[in-house]
């Protein structure tokens with residue numbers, strides 16, 4: 001149970017494992033491209049937050065393998081449900097990166113939200129674990145309609161304490177939905193370590209109680225994350241029901257741009273884990289196999305930079321949404337009578353200035369504190 | 374006397390309560406080691422130890438439900454909900470158990486818990502960090518719902534809430550957590566656990582407060598809109614020669630009906646201001662009470678300036694949603710010119 005699936009070694013004492021046959025060289029390069037794109041987006045978003053160009057941001061630096069690896073294993077028809085931590089996953093499915101940035105810039109409506117049916121990517125979910133039953137419902141519906149579509153939801157170690165996690169796990173296994181519960185065990189929920197989150201030895205073992213397989217995988221290894229997700233989806237499609245995946249890794253970075261981990265943990269530990277981060281590790285792996293050279297890597301990085309730079313430009317070209325946005329799309333069936341009265345009331349006074357995101361705290365630990373993400 | 378902001382005042386109150394009565398325990402997400410994301414519980418772990426100050430697993434139903442169990446056993450738990458909207462997973466425990474334990478046990482075992490909820494907008498945060506859910510609790514018989522707007526009240530009210538045998542939903546207006554400092558006495562106004570001084574509960578938990586004197590218009594509000602309403606009242610005085618009385622409700626359930634009647638009938642015109650959505654909000658209740666009880670004293674129907682019946686917007690538009698000095702001023706003029 002507690003054996004951790006791993007493919008990529010460290011080029012020294014830890015040997016590389018077998019790359020699954022289905023992953024051709026071009027797949028490995030594509031997977032690397034995804035990792036780099038996610039990394040580039042994340043680093044840029046942090047910089048934008050520091051410059052006061054977007055609001056508080058939940059960075060995922062180091063968790064790219066759990067995102068790209070899992071998504072690469074999905075078929076196009078499969079649905080994925082991110083938490084705030086996988087906020088940019090949609091950009092690998094066709095959601096404009098500018099839309100994700102606009103979400104963090106505090107824009108809603110057509111600027112910051114998207115239609116989950118367009119790319120089979122659920123909305124960014126802030127309340128912990130609450131999207132897991134949705135993933136179950138999607139796969140359940142696909143099953144009722146006899147469609148070949150599975151679902152996958154990402155969530156954290158902390159999320160396994162919420163009731164919604166347990167209800168979703170139970171529904172999925174009772175109804176045998178093709179659902180992958182992808183738990184990113186980065187060992188921290190803000191300041192709370194996994195040891196205070198649960199007394200189970202592993203997260204994977206919680207699957208036993210629900211009668212589904214639970215697997216542990218190296219969360220810094222994109223190929224291993226691909227492999228366990230692919231296996232889980234295969235099983236689900238054959239009618240085998242859901243799987244719980246525990247991607248074991250570490251939250252190398254602060255919880256969010258407002259968080260100061262020095263208040264609650266020894267940062268030397270993060271430094272230890274930083275050496276295992278997935279983007280560099282995948283690059284090394286590809287080099288060891290002569291699949292990637294400097295020029296190609298350079299090009300991949302340049303393309304990612306270009307894409308994200310364009311997204312920043314597009315995001316910043318969005319004009320401050322009008323006050324009507326407050327009342328847009330609250331009901332799909334039309335506007336209740338009081339919305340127009342509310343707008344009239346708003347129009348009677350001078351409009352407040354556009355809200356600017358708060359920049360970084362001026363003194364460490366001040367200002368932005370109290371923001372969870 | 375010490376000058377403190379609201380966070381420090383709450384922190385002081387919690388220290389005082391925990392010192393006075395060893396039945397008081399503090400639990401919630403990230404409350405111990407870091408002292409909470411807003412630092413309201415900072416220092417408690419070092420002072421009182423990890424039996425009494427607990428970082429719980431991430432589960433609001435668990436936090437509220439186990440706090441109820443501790444209260445049934447005889448402790449006095451103070452639970453923190455990290456942000457307004459994260460109370461919803463704990464909603465069932467609050468509504469079906471905390472609110473009903475006294476009733477279900479012949480009044481002998483109330484769920485003596487305090488649920489602290491930092492709430493409200495204006496803090497430039499992503500979705501679901503800015504809600505004002507107080508009406509959900511006001512609408513639940515068996516709960517008390519209170520909301521301080523000054524550091525002095527915050528300290529007195531947290532002590533009284535802990536002292537109160539009934540479950541108290543303690544709404545903390547996070548936007549004004551650090552808005553300003555106020556001198557408060559070094560010694561607590563009463564000692565928690567010292568034989569339930571009913572006077573203290575009456576004095577600090579259930580009474581409205583006149584935050585600005587005036588006789589031309591009564592404006593009822595609470596939480597983060599109190600300072601905005603005072604600003605609007607100053608503007609009314611400057612520009613319209615109207616003296617508005619600002620009443621900080623402090624207790625949203627039960628409402629201080631005498632203070633409401635008195636201010637409304639003396640001023641003859643009234644307005645209610647809050648951040649929460651309008652429909653079935655606290656403003657609706659205050660307005661109904663005034664119309665039912667002192668209608669003949671009124672010169673105009675009671676007005677409302679509130680958040681809208683829409684989800685709290687993404688933050689770039691939150692200032693469009695929130696009541697502002699200008700909107701309160703305009704709402705007041707509408708009542709005055711009726």
Ligand SMILES: Cc1ncc(C[n+]2csc(CCOP(=O)(O)OP(=O)(O)O)c2C)c(N)n1
Nearest residue numbers: 085126127128156157158159188189190459
């Ligand atoms: C229902 C709910 N409660 C509390 C929070 C506040 N909060 C935001 S992130 C977080 C920790 C989440 O930890 P984990 O599930 O491990 O995910 P990670 O942040 O590590 O990705 C908390 C408590 C929330 N967003 N939703």
Ligand SMILES: [Mg+2]
Nearest residue numbers: 156157188189
């Ligand atoms: Mg975590």
